Amino acid sequence: MxxxxxxxxxxxxxxxxxxxxxxxxxxxxxxxxxxxxxxxxxxxxxxxxxxxxxxxxxxxxxxxxxxxxxxxxxxxxxxxxxxxxxxxxxxxxxxxxxxxxxxxxxxxxxxxxxxxxxxxxxxxxxxxxxxxxxxxxxxxxxxxxxxxxxxxxxxxxxxxxxxxxxxxxxxxxxxxxxxxxxxxxxxxxxxxxxxxxxxxxxxxxxxxxxxxxxxxxxxxxxxxxxxxxxxxxxxxxxxxxxxxxxxxxxTADVLWHERIVTIDGAGREEELKARLLKAVDESRSESGGRPLVLRLRIEGRGELHGRLQREETAAEWLEELREWCGSPEDSDDWVWIDSLVVRTRAPLAEAAEGDEDGFLGVLTRLGREAAASGDGARELLEAAMDASMRQPKLREWCASRSDEEREELISRATELAASLLGEAGG
CATH class of the missing domain: 3.60.21.10 (Metallo-dependent phosphatases)
Known part of the structure; x- marks a missing residue:
């Protein structure tokens, strides 16, 4: 005792x-x-x-x-x-x-x-x-x-x-x-x-x-x-x-947050703006009056995907968000948007679905099959990076990826290729 x-x-x-x-x-x-x-x-x-x-x-x-x-x-x-x-x-x-x-x-x-x-x-x-x-x-x-x-x-x-x-x-x-x-x-x-x-x-x-x-x-x-x-x-x-x-x-004096904003179901920039501002307001309310460094991740699948892929578009959204949040010099409970990361996906490619035997259809099908298999994703990623594997750091990076990360990379690469080919065909 x-x-x-x-x-x-x-x-x-x-x-x-x-x-x-x-x-x-x-x-x-x-x-x-x-x-x-x-x-x-x-x-x-x-x-x-x-x-x-x-x-x-x-x-x-x-x-x-x-x-x-x-x-x-x-x-x-x-x-x-x-x-x-x-x-x-x-x-x-x-x-x-x-x-x-x-x-x-x-x-x-x-x-x-x-x-x-x-x-x-x-x-x-x-x-x-x-x-x-x-x-x-x-x-x-x-x-x-x-x-x-x-x-x-x-x-x-x-x-x-x-x-x-x-x-x-x-x-x-x-x-x-x-x-x-x-x-x-x-x-x-x-x-x-x-x-x-x-x-x-x-x-x-x-x-x-x-x-x-x-x-x-x-x-x-x-x-x-x-x-x-x-x-x-x-x-x-x-x-x-x-x-x-x-x-x-x-005991934290400054908080760091990351919040996800989805483009699912949004077809207009006005809808995305409302969602981004809501995410900022929710993060501010959760900070308890303390300063906040915030990263916003735009994810999901929808019509806005293509318009968000340009680097300057993401930079413009970030600049405007910082403007809306106000200057950190003016208050003690400021919110500073550290970065805005775009990880969206395109709507399912209509061209691929309409022409399953065409190049775009075969590309999409093979990508989906690889992404659905851990072994397939590993083999495809290693083949795609064969020339780069001569670099020790890249070889180490590739080897350290989990099956989930490999599948995500294959899925995103497939969608990006389909999107670029679709634009070229249009």
Whole structure:
């Protein structure tokens, strides 16, 4: 039987992220994004105070680069000092972005901050604010940016505490969207005897297992259109019997969204305009008054497909949408349209349907048959890219496509060819 306690689990702060590719955005957008990781850090501090947590766990990549900026280190020092002044401990591991061999300013850190070194993890007591011991916390920091051995295998539970919490920056079960640093299997973690694995590295919020809990909180602030939706940390409440309650808290200062607009059933630009504006308004209302970076994807099949294929048409729609949204300089809850992506399809080719034995009909039929078969799509794509396969990066790209992606490529290529041939025949 233990005692009840509460802790905050966050990871992947990436303080002072450079947000590359912002040269063409308005100054208000650029400056807000550059400050967003620090604003989210401040939200973490306020969250810890508001929830009256007993301690904080930060699971790696606090900084965006090994040679971490002085500004980021000073902001982190300020936050940890304020936490310590309220009796809150902080436990830290460093990950691949901020390894131990990176540049560090010579700063004094509060006594209530424990930064784990590299090596076999030794237990460190975590205390409630009233001084009672709540748990043992274990952790390993990356000595360098690339760590490819299974660090999870080094963790061993030591007797002496009612609750055991392991902090680790790792890729569990080989998530393909992230570098395979400190690779391990979920079974490695669940069999190790810990009550909670406080993970970092994967920027999506995920609970991989309960009892024992294996948890990724995701990052605290989205940094690109690939990191959409709420971002933040978990408040973890542990009862005297060891039951665990997770509560996610959004700390993002700027949100990134992607929204799909379909051309299905739309034959006029006026209808598309209404749908685009509705998508913007819905995204704005969901942002909770925060700034929003939005990507719009135009999809579906319909009459507008041909008129959207010209590059200048998509650029004109994007320009007008930004105009309709207003200048980010004029408000704090701006919406900036990052991009407009056209992924529409043509109506089923009448020429192909009317002349099944003609060239266009045979092309369409073969394309559909290939797209409907994983093996067929793979063979056709490899044949079409035979000359390009001499380039290693293209060969690697092709090999990494899923059957679904190959089928989509074949389908779109077939429709584009049919559309171009139809225009030429007309």
């Amino acid at each position: 233990g005692i009840p306690f509460k802790f905050l689990h966050a990871a992947d702060l990436h303080l002072d992220s450079p947000f590359r590719g912002l040269s063409r955005v308005p100054p208000a957008v650029r400056e807000r994004l550059k400050e967003s990781t620090f604003a989210s850090l401040r939200q973490l501090l306020l969250l810890a105070r508001r929830e009256k947590v007993d301690f904080v766990v930060l699971s790696g990549d606090l900084y965006d680069a090994a040679d971490r900026s002085l500004r980021a280190q000073l902001r982190m020092q300020r936050m940890l000092t304020e936490l310590a002044e309220e009796g809150i401990q902080t436990f830290i591991v460093h990950g691949n972005h901020d390894p131990l061999d990176g540049w560090k300013a010579k700063l004094d850190w509060p006594g209530k901050v424990h930064i784990f070194d590299y090596g076999d993890p030794e237990p460190v007591p975590a205390y409630r604010r009233d001084g009672e011991m709540a748990a043992y916390v274990y952790g390993i920091s990356y000595p360098r940016s690339s760590v490819t051995d299974n660090l999870a295998a080094r963790y061993r539970v030591r007797p002496g505490a009612p609750f055991h919490l392991a902090v680790l920056h790792a890729n569990v079960d080989g998530n393909a969207n992230h570098d395979n640093y400190s690779p391990c299997k979920l079974s490695d973690l669940t069999a190790a005897g810990f009550d909670y694995w406080a993970l970092g590295h994967i920027h999506d919020r995920r609970v991989l297992r309960e009892y024992p809990h294996v948890v990724y909180p995701g990052n605290i602030q989205g940094r690109s259109i690939r990191e959409t939706g709420p971002k933040g940390a978990y408040v973890v409440s542990v009862s005297e019997t060891g039951s665990i309650e997770l509560s996610f808290r959004d």
